[in-house]
Structures are given as structure tokens and as C-alpha cells.
Amino acid sequence: MIDRYNPAEIEARWQRQWEEDGLYRALIDPVRPKFYFLTMLPYPSGELHIGHWYAMTPSDAKARYMRMRGYNVLFPMGFDAFGLPAENAAIQRGVHPHEWTMSNIEKMRRQMRSMGAMFDWEREAVSCDPRYYRWTQWFFLKLYEMGLAYRKESAVDFCPRCNTTLAREQVWGEDHHCERCGTLVIKKNLTQWFFRITDYAEELLDFSQIEWPDRVVAMQTNWIGHRSEGADVTFHSDQGHPIEVFTTRPDTLWGATFMVLAPEHPLVEELSAPEYRPVMEAYRLQAARQSEIDRTAADREKTGVFIGSYAVNPVNGEHIPIWIADYVLMTYGSGAIMGVPSHDERDFAFALKFGLPIIPVILRDGAPAKSRVMAGSTDDGLAVELHGAGIPFQAVDGALYLTMTPVQADSFVHIARKYLRPGHWIEVVGARWLFIFADEDGVEIVPLDSTAAEKVIISHCHALTGGASDRRTAMELLWEVEFYRDVLYHSDYGEMIHSGLLSGTPGDRAKSDTITWLDERGIGKAAVNYRLHDWLISRQRYWGAPIPMIYCDRCGTVPVPHEELPVLLPEDVEFMPTGESPLKFHQGFLHTTCPRCGGPATRETDTMDTFMCSSWYHYAYLSPYWKAGQPITSQDTPVDPTELDYWAPVDQYTGGIEHATMHLIYTRFFTKAMRDMGLVDFDEPMTRLYNQGMVLGEDHEKMSKSRGNVISPDVLVKAFGADTVRVFLMFFARWDQGGPWDSQGIKGPSRFLDDVWSLILDPHSQSPAGKGGEAAVLRRKTHQVIRKVTEDLESFSFNTAIAAMMEFRNSLRDLKPALFGSPAWNEAVETLLLLLAPFAPHICEELWARLGKPYSIHRQSWPMWDPQLAAEEMMTLIVQVNGKVRDRLELPRDTSEEQAKSLALQSERVLRHLGGKEPQQVVYVPGRLINVVV
Template sequence: MTTVTQIPAYDPSEIEPRWRERWEIDGLYRVDDDDPRPPYYFLTMLPYTSGDLHIGHWYAMAPSDVAARWHRMQGKNVLFPLGFDAFGLPAENAAINNNTHPKKWTYANVENMTAQLKTMGASFDWNREFSTSDPEYYRWTQWWFLKLYEHGLAYRGQADCNFCPGCATILANEQVNRNDEGIGICERCESIVEAKQMEQWMFRITDYADELLEFDGIDWPEPIKLMQRNWIGRSEGAEISFPLGREVNGDDRITVFTTRPDTLFGCTFMVLAPEHPLVAELTTDECRADVEAYIEQARRQNEIERQSTTREKTGVFTGAYTKHPFTGEDIQIWIADYVLLSYGTGAVMGVPAHDERDFAFASERGIPIPVVIAPPDWDGNDLDEAYTGPGTMVNSGRFDGTDWQAGKLAVADALDEMDLGGRTVSYRLRDWLISRQRYWGAPIPMIHCDSCGTVPVPEDDLPVLLPDDAEFLPTGASPLERNKLFVDVDCPTCDETGRRETDTMDTFMCSNWYMYRYVDPHNHYAPIDPALARQWLPIDTYTGGAEHAVMHLFYARFFAKAARDMGILEIDEPFARLFNQGTITKDGHKMSKSRGNVVNPDEWVDRYGADTVRLYLMFLGPWEAGGDWDDSGISGQWRWLNRVWNLALGDVERGNGQANAIRRATHAMIGKVSQDIERFRFNTMIAAMMEFTNELQDIREQGPVDSDAWREAIDALLLCLAPSAPHISEELWLRTGHDGSIHEQTWPEYDESLAQAETVTVVVQVNGKLREKLALAPGASQDAAESAARASTRVADQLDGKTLRRVIWVPDKLLNFVAN
């Protein structure tokens, strides 16, 4: 007989804020650097201060919180911080649109987003929180810039830039998208991007191109590694110098890079970028008007548009010629906008028989198309289309009969002997342009002096503060130029009046190193203490979106390697393990305010509680896949939490029965949940706990249960639920008689032997038809299974008088006799 106890209703609106307040008062998630447990640094990408969190932020952060909590319960000292990416164009543009100051806009958003994030119940160490726009933070961003400058990795030079007239600033190539017509547009405001040459600050990321190609010792998704390798674009080939026969602007040759030196004898024309410095001198008077008109037209196009593979390849003849390195024949020199001065040498050789673009270009202009790599079964006639495959060199002088692969090396080496080229490696990657002509960013800490040139701001004078009274409306020049109090400054070298650099830094400079500041956020003397850096770095696990593959994730790797070479850090890579979650969409589209499809989590938290929202997001499907938000299923998680509540607090008939069944189900659940959290399989983790609660309900309804086994089962359920639903599990832990926070407990130990079923069901077939089901011990041998099957009259009768041909055995599942 059991006494029926009245169970209080599950009320997350009362439970959740109470526990969050308690956790904050107790400093439950504050990390102690002196904790003797092994350190584990788990990090999710910091959010941008956009104003409000949408459900996509929860989708990124709640599963990360689950994993961080799990590692903590595994006995590790887990660092799980969060801050805000606060500088940059979006905040400045939003402030302009709302007629307010970027600083006011940003910090109001930080306050709002912090409150929303705390509602999630995540175990962030808020004692380490900062915004990248805090002067205490960007002081050290400027310090990093000075170190890069000191070591020759930061420099100022002319650069072809993508200029956004809408945002009135320079964009990196990665920040330019294409519209339906293939025209380059700003990823933020969708203005058509223009080409512009300006003096800019850059980082020598190309110095690390080869090292950035390697991913040894880190666990990163293959697609991210592939995107970064493609972005670097390493190509092995040859440099080839074409003699001009005279000196032009100090040069007597034009040099090209090619991956196909074996096709050199098929070169019948050369194409220069319109901006190439030799164009003006090379162009003949007869062609000058056409060339100058074409150059002006090219200036109105950005690099993305010029590189489009779908647009027609245009060009004009300069009237000039160069000489073929081997034959001495005249080679026409053209200009075309598909050749960029910023890539390679700004010149390419045209081999129309073996390049599709060159074939189209030459065919339209009557340029010869000689075949120099023989296709299979080639009859010696002209080609109808470019042949880009393998073959044997023909019409190539002394190289005739050479295999094309061997020919690449042979031609390159011959050029080397002639001092007209040789083997080399080229990269698509260009140095990182960090200058921005906007207000809301970290000022570049440099001073321009007429006497001393460009000199760094002394470290003791950092930070160079953004003036609050700056006029920040975009004009194409830096807003700081118009602030005389900011611009005018004494030169630190000669004390004469100098002029501050008025460009600000790309916001990715701020996110290059934020993960290191979390380790030592209150240090006033250095960005990070070396001892703490050795303790915590590299980050053990980093989670975030794959859209950052060739921006943040790429720049952060460069920064770590540069910091290592400067003697500041001792790591080769910033993130040991990277996991990319998918994207939550609404009605099939990415959430955005312009579409009006943003889902605010606050509404659903008010209705169901944070734990339910967390669970529902993780139950949608594989974390890496993302999914479409559909609120029709969220009530299912709410109902399940109510079942957990009632199961944990409800009465049960006590006795000595079903201990083995309870423990088997318990340990099977522990094993599955542990495995799934480690692999970020949160949807199947929740499914395993749901299945377990169903099993416990079935067992309870079958009669008396063993008290110890039942208590173990409920405890294990709450402990396994704690990372995913931290509030309800904390409440139930207290209500079921435990002391201390559930989040300070040890993860339940999995016993594989207890998880094994006492028997398994083996299906017995004769010629594929079901004849018997056997209850056997797990792992039973084939011989044991056959003996048990033959003892069954239903099997024996089917085999009687037949010849056994073979036996199909699937351990613990199937035994099939094939007989005739």
C-alpha cells in the first residue's frame, strides 16, 4: 500500500528566475584559475550587438552550454565565458538610422542582450564578460597592432579596394556578395561595390600562407579546411618573362605566372590588367583612345564583378608586342578587365587552344589558336573547343613528344637556365586590408609626422580613445578626420605637430584575440598573463557558424601564429576542436528584420520556460544541420518535462522487484546520453532520456520496484538532464532530498555490464520465413543459437527431409537456415 502525495505543479515562471538568482549569488559558474581540476576551455562565438537575441542565438549557445556543463560534471575546471562583438558597420549604420550615437546604441543593446542571455540559464562566467568596444579592451587591440607593426607584419601601402558607397568604407573581398546579375554588392547594405585605389593599412597574412594550409593536430570539419585552402589558393607553376625588346618604365620584360608552362609554345597573345603600370607606355598612339576609354570603363567595376565567370570577356589591343621566350615570335599585348593587378603579376599569357577563356577571347578576335598538347586521337586539324586535358607536347620545338606533366618541369627549368623564369609557387591570398573609413572601430594607433614619417603611438599613451563628439555620418573619408581635437597631436619622436591616423580597424581585428582576453580579463598590465595562457590555451572546443570560415576563423589562425612568432603566445593554433552548428530558419529563410521572420525567444520562454525552449531547439534535428523553426512541436517538450517532474516527485510502490530491469535501463540511458553529448548529437540525447522515462513509467505500472534501484534511476535521470534543462533539474534535485547544486555533482558512471539486457531476441528463419523467436543470452554463439533453434519443433519440422545449404548468422539478431 502506498500513500498518495499531492505533487505541486511544475511552474517554470517561479522556478527558473529563482535559481538563476541563486546561481549568481553563489558564483556557481565563476571560474577559479587555481582550481586543481584539469582545465578545459569551451567557447562559443561571441554575439554581435545587434539589439535583440533571436532564436538562432539560442540555437548556437544552448547546446554549447550543455557540452560545457557536461565537461564540468566530468571533473574538469571549465572556462565558459561570453562577451560581445561591439565595433563595426552594423552598429554604426543602425545608430545613424535611429538618430543616436553608436556608443549609446551599442551599450543599450549589450544590456538588453545580457538580460536575455541570462534568461537562458547558461553557465557563462559573467565575471569575464566584456565588449570589444570597451576602452579597456581596445587598448589591447591597439597594443596588438603596435606589436604587429614592430615585427614588420603591419604596413601601409596602396591597395585596390572594394569601396561601398552606401557604407562609405572599404570592404574586404569576403564582405562582397553577388546579386542575381553577378554584380558585386555590399553584404550589409547591398549597394553596388566600386573599385577604388587607396592607401591602406594591411597585415602580412601572406607570410603565413603555407603554414595556414596545414591543419595538423587540430580537429576541424573538412569543409572548413577546404574553404580555407581554396581561399589561400596555392598553385605550383612557373614564372615566365616575355622580353619587350626595350626598356619601359625600368622594365625590359613582362612576367606572368602560369600553372601550365607546358603550353607555352601555344601562347599567341598576352593580357594585362587595365591598371598595369606598363599599359600607358606600351600603348601606341593609334590605340590610345580605345585603351583609355576601356581603362575608364574598368575603373567603374569592382573585382568581384570583373571576375564573374558568366559575363562576356572584353578587351582592347594596345598596339604593342612582346617576344616569345623560346621562338622570338611577336606576341600581341592586350588589356582586359578580367585580369586583376592585385592577383599574380597583373599579366597572363593567352593559350587559346588549351584554356576555355582564352579560346573564346581569341576566336572572337581572329588570334591564332595553335595546338601544343595533343588530345587523344588528334588528327592534326584545328580544335572546335579548348582542350584542357592531359597529352603529349607537340609544335613545341625541342620539347615535342614530352608528356605534359614532365613538360611542365622541363619548360620551367629551361626558362631558369635562360634567366627568363623558372619554377615558383603563387597564391590567391592577398594581405589582409584592415583600414576602415568609419567611426565606430578601434582607432589605429599611428601618428603621421612631416619630419619623422609615420610613427607608432607609445604604449604608455594607449588607448587612443574614440572621441564621443565625432561627426560619424559617412562621407567616404574617415569621420575622425573632421575632429580637430582628435587629429592634432604632438609627434612622440620630435614633439612637432603631427596628425593622428584617422582610419579605424576592421572589426575582425577585435575578434582575432578576444578568446585570449577571457583568460585574463582584468589584467591592466598585459593582454594576457603568460602563465594563464599556458594553462588555458589553446581553446579545447570552439563552436560557431561555418559562414566565418574565411574571415574570423582564418584571421584568428593567422593571429595565433603571429603571436607565437612574436613570443607572446606558445600555441600554433587557437582552437583545438571546431564544430559548426547549422542555421535556424523561419519559413525557409534566414531570420532577418527586413523579412519580418525573426523569432524572439522571450515569447516562448514566457509561455513554456527556458528549459523547454532549450530542449525543443536541440530536439529539432542534428545540430550541424540546423532546421526551420516550427513552434507546433514545442509543447511536446513541455509535456515531457511535466512527466519528468511527476516521475521524480510521484509516489511509487516500493518493494524488491525489477531491480535488474531498472538498472539496465538506467545504464543504457547514461551510456547513450554521454556518447551523444560528446559527439554533439543533442537530438538523440533527448530522445534517449524520453525513452528512459517511458521505460520507468512502464516499470512503475508493473508493480513494486526496488527502492535503491528506483532512487538510482531518478538520480541518474536528473543528472543526465541537468546540462540540458538546468532549472528543473536543480529544483528536482533539491526536492528529492539532495544537498548542494546538481551542477556541482559528478556525472553518473556508466557500467556497460549493467546496461546489457539479460536476454536478446533472436529471430529464426527457414528460407527467409519466420519460424521461431529465441530468448538467448547476449553474445550467444552461433552453435548455441543453432542448438536452441533445432530444439524447436517449428524449426525442426521445416528442416526435416531437407538438405542444409548454408546458415546465415547475425549475432544477437538473426539465424536463417537455407535448405532445399
């Protein structure tokens, strides 16, 4: 008996050795092709989780495989070290965020080393290090110079009890309550910094240069939204506030009869008339709480309130009421719309519900005019004359229903006015819009072409129905007539009507002509919108990179000169939950001098979104803390150009799907902006992307401390060794799908590695019998397993690669007595070690050394299979009768179709199932099967 497999001893020893030898140091090598393999960096939360192992160790295996394939592989690691939990720890436990973060990093580095991954630790980058965030700030200044950074007022979630702004993930539940105290969260407007990511929206929708999963492409496409072309038009309130709206239908501007602002629109406060404030505030509160989440039905009932002021429609001077309603989203367009109920479905529903006037301004191509003549409203003879004039109608219970061409409608009006009895009216809708009223003094024709005319019409109608009508608008009245409904509303393009000078403009020119017209008058201009909005990067927090901006009373907003970077985070701050960045109360930080005029000035006290740090970390790894200790200018580059030129872009990125729409869009934006800065000459940061799934708890639920189903990698490493944990994580599920943990299941990989150990080291008493046939079988299996594992690694199918190696282990076990020590045997075990090395690096290194092979196995070339050796000599032909398997034939590979068919038809089992019938057809699939059809 020789010594048993002892992972604890082996793993520690080799990890030390590799580190001493710099085995995984990735340096520029012009001879070998480079391969930048990147896996998402962790947040230093304190403990390495099994999820980190699940993300990192298969990536490591693939990176190791690429290295054995001859690539110069860079596989770096770092920490995304700014962020909220550090600050919470400071508030709750009084630990400084820096101290908390750095001690977590220290611990996680140790834990990560136990994975035996090929990280090049000399390229580690930690985003909260001033040598790192100096460059994050540098990027901010660059984007500012390019006009891609700007400031505007925007809403944040705010907890009135904790008196603090909240990040999105701190707002819980459908009722939007604070994570810490449960108080209902409100929105608060603050002036904040944004990046113009929407300038790149069109380009971000182009995925032609990257091989990313369809799922991610779909999610990003969804997130960015389609291109909406239209115009920004400026309205003014009666008090003179400019209110900008975005519309895709500027040609319907003359039909705008009201205006709607998003409840959280910054102007709502000022525009609300005093007597409407209580209603406004109540509505705002309700809207703030339900926004975004659970807006279940798209066609749910419209809600909204009038806020007591009016705006002027710039094209026709009409005074239109201003409402707030939650169907207008602050996050799209300008957060305000013009309500054109005649040609927008939502506006139509809203106007109908709240009794707002609806004025048609676009004709629908080919739509008829309709009219209903009520029984008893006209003198006798109308029907006869209509008939004579060739105007079709249907009579139902004495009423006439007419569906006419526009020309017929014009004649109809002419005729009908003669027959209309005093005290009655007739309306014409669709291709024509008018009301004919008759009283003792005569007949009046009122076209429905403005809100003023609409008022006249509805008051006439009220008068004629005795004032008892509760219909508030003409359209409400018309909507009651089933016969009219299909012509009352439409959203098609068509000839403009009731639109002043632009009336008569045909549908195909309406939009562009209107935009030109608006532009000439300075009322509006062409604009494009996406669902994607500009990236808000301000955080009212301490633990982030300070935004390098200074506010001077004399010079305004002044960027910190590049030479003065970094703007350091002061260490001595109070972590009181005040609602604003603690930096605001740090006098030493806050007060500074203006770089331009030297006068007194204050610093921006917000810090940057941590997604900024992670948008360029893959470049930071190439030359961590570049130019540390040296002053920098705007001409400098944040990365060593030589390293950047050699390694970038990332060839393979791996990480969780949860970053599909945030990080992975931001980092694409960053790279495109860097390209426009002249820093890189490519468009996309990561050529290939692969998303791994998630390890669930044994109860099939997401792991969480509260559920008590968390699996600790440290405990597993102690019990089984890192190699076993690695192999199990790659074996138990498809990597892209993930699955539930199985504490029994890990025994399989554990036994597998035990077996590999003893297969190779336990001598077999028998001398190699070395029969030629068995050696050939083993060689065939050896080359087959090389092929299988290679193909599986190419496609990230770690689970089936390991299954293939286990199967190979089973063959080795069977063949050991016959072949131990023979050349075929030695080839087999050496191959097995090489194939297994990326998965279980320690045990393979150890066994490789014990076999007397040259150090290190991880520097060896990946084995190649010989297709001739891998080819089977025999084939198994499946014999079916009517598609059902009835027999199997073991035949030499070179058996001809005729021979195979005749052998099949002679088979006893086949004959029995044929039951004497003659085969009608014999299907032959070479090398696979014969199907006899009767």
C-alpha cells in the same frame, strides 16, 4: 496534490543563487585537468535570436557535462562589438554607435542570463572597449614590426550616390548595386593596409594538429588554393612604367606576344592612350559590375580591349601590345599576365579571337612535324622522291598529307623547296615551324620564330592569296587546317626553341634555368602564389579600432609608440556619408605630432577590420582588459601569461559553418604569428571544432523579419521556461544539421519536464511492492541510460540523448507503482536528474534540492554505468528464412549456438516457410539472428 512545476519561479531563483555563489567562476586549478570550451561570440545587434540559443545552449550542455566529468571548464562569453550596423544606426537614427552598441549589449546580457548557461561573466570581454582595442592595436604594431603589415593600393567597392565605400555584404545582387540606394557600385583604388597572411599559406594548409570537421578543412584548402611555383618578371611599358607579372612558366617568356592587365589594375589609367580611353572605360565598367558573381561557364567567350600602349618583353626586346581583359584577376598574382598564346590555353583562345600573333617556343616531346602540300603547288615528281627518301605521306585529292619525325621533316624541307612552284607555299608545323615561299626570284624559307617573322609570313601569304585573305595571323591560317590542330598548341614542358641563348634547354631544366637566368639579369625572380591573398584590414569607417599609424612629411610612416596606446576613437564625430572615414574630418584626431621628429603629422584615419578583434578574443577572455589603466610597452603581453599558460589553447570550439573561411583562417594566422612573436608555444588556436546547423522558420525557410517567420526566445521562455526551450532545441534536430522550427513540437519536451517533476514529487499511494524482478529491470535500464547519454554527449548527439531519457521516463512511469521509494527507484531518479542537469539545469537543481541532496547538482560527478548491471539477461534472436524475418526467439544470453539453431528450426513459423525443403545453410550471428537459407 503538491505544487506544480513553475519554471518562471524556479529559474529566476536559481539564476540568482548561482550568481551569488559564483558557481560558474572558472579559476586556475592545478589539480584538475583544464578544458577551454568556447562558443562563438555574438555581434550585439540588439536582440537575442533563437539562433543564438541554438548555438549556445547545446554548447553549454556539453560544457556542463565536461565539468561533471571532472574537468576545470572555462566557458566564457563576450561581444564582437565593432562593426557596420552601429554606424548605420548612427546615420539613420542619430544614435551614437557607442551608445547603440552598449545598450544592445546590456539588453543581450540580460537575455543571455535567462538561458541559465554557465558563462563566467567575470571574464567577459567587449571588443569596442578601449581597454580591449588597445591590445588589438598592439597586435597591429607587432605585426608591423615583424614585417607582416604593409600598405599598398587596392580597390574597394564604392557607391557613387551615397559617396561611400561599401563592405562586401553591402553590395547586392548580380548587377552589384548598393544596399541602400540601389545605385550600381563601382571600384575605387585606395591605399590600404594588408597583413601578409600568404606568408603562412603553406602552414595554413596543414591541418595535422587539429581535429576539425572535414568540411571545414576542405573549404579552407579550397580557399587557400594550391601552391603555384614560378617567377615574378618585370616588364616595362614604352613610357617606362614597370609592370610585374607572375608566371608559372618563365620558360615560355620568349613566346609572350601580348600582355593583359586586370581591368581594375592601377596602371590601366596611366597606360591607356587618349584615343582608347572611352573603350577602356566602357570595358572597365562592364567588368567591374560582373566580376566574381556568376562567372558561369569557365570556357565562356574571352573578352577584352587593347588600351593603346605597348610593353617591352625584357628577354627579347619585342614590343607587345597591352590589353585589359576580365580573365585576368586582380586578386591573383600581380593582376597582370604575359600572354603566351602558344602554351597557355586561355591565352591561345584570346590571341586567336583577337588576331594576336602566336609564336611557339617549346617543343613537345615526341610530337611529329606535319605538312600539307596543296594540289598543284608543286612540280611532278615530288611524291616519287619523297617515297624514295622514305618520307611517309598520304595523298588525298592530289594534296599530300605528311606526318614526320623531325629528321624526316628536315629532309622534306630540302626536297620540297626544289619542287615548289612559284606563287605557292608549304608550311611545316609541330616539331618544326617554318614556311617555304616560292616566287619568280627563287625560294625563301621563313621560320616562325618571332613576331617579326610572323609579320613577314602573314604578309607573304596575303600576297600569294591575292590579298583577299582576312586571316590576321599565321596561326589563324594554320588553325583552319583540321590536320594540323593537334600539333599547333600544347602546354607541356619541353625543349626551349626560339628563345635566344636559352634555346635548346631541355624541358626538365627549362623552368629553373630560366629563373636563374632572369635572376642574374635582374629581370625576374622565383615566386610562389596561392589563391589566398593578403588580408586587407583597412576599413573607411568610424566604428572600429583605429589603425595606430602616423604619417609625417619628414619621417614617412611612423608607428604610434606602444606607450601611447590606445589611439582613442573621438566621440564627437559627424556621421555624414562622405565616402571616407569620419575620422578624416575630425581635426583633433587627424592632426598630431610625429613621434619621431616632433613635427606636424597626420594620423591614419582608417579603422581595422573587425575580424582582427575576433582573431584573438579567446585569449582576451583569459584576462579581460589586461593591464587596464597601466601604460604598456612593446615588451608587454596582451594576456596574463599565467592564465594563458594554463587555459590556452581552446580545447573545443563551436560555431556556425559560415565562418569556415574567414574568421577561422584569420584566427589561425593570428596564433601562428603570436607563436612567432614568442607569445605562445603552440601552432593552432582551437584543437577541436564542431559546427552546428541552423534553425529555420516553420516554413522551412531561413528566418528573417521580412518573411515574418522569426521565433523569439523571450516569448518561448515566458511560455515554457528556459529549460524546456533548451531541451527542445537539443531534441528537435541533429545539432550539426539544424532544421525547421515546430511550434507544436515543443510540447514534447514540455511534457517531458512536467513528467520528471511529477514522477519525483508526486507520492505514490501504493507502498513499494518491490518485486526483485522489477527492481533488476529498473536498475538495468538506469545503467543503460547512463551509457547511452554519456556516449551521445561525447559525440554531440544531444537529440538521441534526450530521446533516451524520454524513453527512461516512460519506463519510470510504468514501474512507479511497483517501485516508488525503493532503493532502485531512488537510484533511478537521482541518475535521471544528474543526466538531465546539463540539459535542463534549473529544474534539476530544484528537484535535487527537494530530494534533500547537497547543493549543487552542477557540482556533482557524472554518473558511471556498471556494464554488468547494464547487460541484458535475455536476448532476442531474429529468425529469418531467406533473409526475411519470420519469427523471434526470447532466449537467455548464454544459449549456445547449437541450442539456438535447433530451436529456430523447430519454430512452427519457420517450418511453414521452409515448406518441407531442407535448409542449405544456417547463418548464426551471436546474440542477433539466425538466417535459414533454402
